[in-house]
Amino acid sequence: MSLSMYRKDACVLISSGQGWPDANSRPGVSPPVDFGEMSIGYLVRRGNPRSTVFVIGKRSNYLVNNTDIEPFDPNSSGPRTDPKICLSCHRLKPLSEYPRNQNNRAGPITRPRCQQCYAAESGPSLSERAKREFRQAVGAPDKGDCWQCPICEKVSIADVTASIVVDHDQERRRPRGILCDSCNTGLGRFKNGEDHLQRAIDYLRNYEANQAEA
Numbered sequence: 001m002s003l004s005m006y007r008k009d010a011c012v013l014i015s016s017g018q019g020w021p022d023a024n025s026r027p028g029v030s031p032p033v034d035f036g037e038m039s040i041g042y043l044v045r046r047g048n049p050r051s052t053v054f055v056i057g058k059r060s061n062y063l064v065n066n067t068d069i070e071p072f073d074p075n076s077s078g079p080r081t082d083p084k085i086c087l088s089c090h091r092l093k094p095l096s097e098y099p100r101n102q103n104n105r106a107g108p109i110t111r112p113r114c115q116q117c118y119a120a121e122s123g124p125s126l127s128e129r130a131k132r133e134f135r136q137a138v139g140a141p142d143k144g145d146c147w148q149c150p151i152c153e154k155v156s157i158a159d160v161t162a163s164i165v166v167d168h169d170q171e172r173r174r175p176r177g178i179l180c181d182s183c184n185t186g187l188g189r190f191k192n193g194e195d196h197l198q199r200a201i202d203y204l205r206n207y208e209a210n211q212a213e214a
């Protein structure tokens with residue numbers, strides 16, 4: 001059994017970015033909807049004159065005119081290729097539409113999400129002033145103080161051996177607590193949501209349970 005949803009040779013580029021949401025719509029009668037030019041999808045069912053395509057950025061199937069579909073090698077896109085595929089909208093976009101992340105040994109690298117998606121998903125950050133006031137209010141450690149992170153429980157020297165950051169609730173735009181940089185990034189990776197964390201815990205427990213049975 002395979003864990004992948006679709007195989008790489010089913011990958012297609014939909015240049016028009018247009019199609020009809022599902023089999024119940026009336027293609028050719030109702031106008032197509034726009035899911036974004038240069039969208040990447042996977043062929044689900046070949047038909048004529050339209051095929052069913054799973055559009056990744058929308059996480060759903062669309063009927064697309066065959067004339068708008070061309071085979072695409074997903075392995076021709078990578079973190080440094082121009083154009084590259086955005087991790088969120090899964091559209092093929094020129095590198096200039098991606099925010100720069102940082103320089104590493106091999107040169108500058110851009111973020112995995114395009115400007116548009118990055119702005120939509122990261123939300124506004126806290127002002128330096130709000131951070132300062134929060135640090136004061138909760139008695140955050142000064143640089144050089146010995147401190148323990150409430151999540152990883154690592155003991156460190158504040159801002160010397162570990163960076164300390166004000167973690168914030170993106171929805172309410174409010175500071176949530178003081179964490180080490182690594183745990184703060186970790187929460188961000190888990191989308192600051194309990195669903196993701198719970199699934200991660202379930203995944204680990206499930207593995208452990210299977211080990212115990214074996």
Ligand SMILES: [Zn+2]
Nearest residue numbers: 086089114117
């Ligand atoms: Zn995007």
Ligand SMILES: [Zn+2]
Nearest residue numbers: 149152180183
């Ligand atoms: Zn930590």
